[in-house]
Amino acid sequence: MKLSTPRWWYVRERPPMRVTRAVLTPISWIWAAVTARKIADASPVDPGVPVICVGNLTVGGVGKTPIVREIARLLKARGVEAHGLSRGYGGKLAGPARVDCTRHTAADVGDEPLMLAGDMPFWIARDRPAGAKAAAEAGAKVVVMDDGHQNPSLKKTLSLVVVDGETRNGEWPFGDGAVFPAGPMREPLKAGLARADSVVVLLPVDLPAANPELLALFEGRPVFVARLEPAAPPPTGPQVGFAGVGKPWKVERALVAAGCDLKDFAPFPDHGAYDEATLEALARRAEDFEAGLVTTEKDWVRLPAEWRARIKAWPVRARFEDEAAISAMLTAAVAS
Template structure:
């Protein structure tokens, strides 16, 4: 595990700063760029058609591969739209679950092995129906068939999934920005940075710190900062929930995160005043088939809510999950989003 973590750290450094490995992989990035351009051309020329599903669709995605904070933003967006009288539903690929040919639809407490960890977390926190399938248009149709009251769909990821027509595109980025600016595998980007000129809004997740250099948002693209604020902590063994100041006293505290950017979770904890004696960064969507907790010498272990939906730790009273919520720098952002959904010119 230590060797793989070191390899991930080295690759992330190359993706941020460049280096010999990045340049060695650069020809493959040119191939990726050509494939991306050909795909977009096919839709622009009408050779392939995006499917409309009958209700407005908001795609929340990213350019930087891995996690940037989309999940808490989607949960916040779902709550905000419900407060404004809408009935949102969520579609997602269901990464990590073997979905099969038929989309799966569920609400409330979902099995992450069946739906994927992020859809399971979104369903629990947002309280809206969720459909999962690699073909998101098919997921959306099935969702609307089973929940005909849904009047707006939020697509978890899917910025590059052009088969689903969308009315609003929102990119969530973090302090890493566009990294070295190169496409996979020489860099971290799924699409060229110029793609930002075509989206409607860019949300910058600042919870990992504000030291990164980020490109200026293109003219006409709405920009807003997002912070992830710790709401509470809860113990996996029995579900007991406490406010952060009431976290049990501990001599040694460790943090474990199987998300796209574990360092961001650790930074969020430190900003909240928690002293971390050890940190363990795991691969994104880590399935916890092998529990890392037994090997950790700590009196208290903190994990993300995303990890908690699949952690096999009910018998370890040391493990507590940290619940966060998204706070935006612009309090009118979701009013703007609703305006876009109604097809009016935004303020």
């Protein structure tokens, strides 16, 4: 059973004696210690081609996948053969396996790899070095790894950490800095930033600028600001939306900001499968409002085939504000 992301994780100033937090804090100490030891004891493998890692410091919901897609687009525009790599979270295949959109399902390879395989050659592998080597043998000149900042098994040429830059309504990307499960952090902020070559702050299109206080945390590292923007208008007419992503409330907010006539919205756990009963319930809810159903691309690829014709996917994309600067960094990494 998958659980939804606790929204209270992202409250910056929480009561210090909250019972749930008091129970979870000792577990978070163990989590942080195990992560630190794993990284310290590792001997990273060089796959023979540059590896660009797009990771994060928190548990889901920052927008890594759109950044991976955009980096692949920028590399392709420069004639660089880039292959993607992921653990394939949520899929049953261990790999290494190249994702085939005509043969694989999200249950096989995970939702994000299936979505990205339409843009670039994409591999899934629980063993990241084996996956990177398979990509290199298949002609990859660079491997773009979706997630893996806390996975030390593969030698990284360039490590980018993506940060959710949305700080309004009392939300803070790192909460109060507590490590999972007491908070959203995969590891302490200082430790994660120490291994990062650069930070990508991802903003929604309707937020004027990044919070200067947030940017100050990354002093000493290049910081690139990217915008998550609609790749197409939302469906016309009344809509009932749903999403099973790290922060589903951001999808609801983005749909409204894009002009969607959103009548209702249902959040679901990240990467969760949609059974027939759930989809029928959503369809009945849409009928109540005489509305259509809309969801994210990531959710859409997890839908049974017969439901894809009944539900619209709303695509979004990431675009860097300073495309020339990020392109120069990627070019330098590929040439190294």
